[in-house]
Amino acid sequence: MKKLLPLLVAIVFIHTCASAQFNKGNYIIGGSMEANFISSTDSSSHNYHFSANPRFGYYFAKGFAAGVDLTAALNMTGTTKTNQFGGGPFIRYHILHYLYAEGSYEYLLLRSGTTSEEKNSTTHPYENKYSVGLGYIIKLNNHIALEPRIFYDFYTSHGSGVASGPVFSIGFNHYF
16 A cells, blocks of 8 residues: 555646646636845845736647736835836747746836835836746646746836846646
8 A cells, every 4th residue: 555655646646747738729817926136227225026917828839828917016125115017918938848938028007106205206107027037837737737937027117227137936827
């Protein structure tokens, strides 16, 4: 019995992994949570960023998906708090079965102010966010997966760089 249990666990794991749905015509619905620490390009202050990112995607070819990411985020730099809302397209390519590369662009509207005197003033009313990175799909069953990801984000406003840095996120997606 002691030898049979690990064998059964291995068979269930292999079956679950083999039934991934990354073929043409399948969908991704889910999202991710991010937390990162980005240094601004124009100062020595640190930026703390937390966001929720729902997404919808479609596999248009085997191993290739494209879709839309949305963002609701909070940034804090010193006493300045900024809220971001926006979205844009993403594209994903499976390098190996569960390892993927992904790139995205998002247009973000900003609302910012300090905690004391400049409530709701805006220095940059919008930003462009470019992201590129790698992720790994950990299937929990035939349709549900956790996706740890490491990305590099680059933010621009009015044609110049605003901030950049690495981002770690955990996604929770439904494949069907």
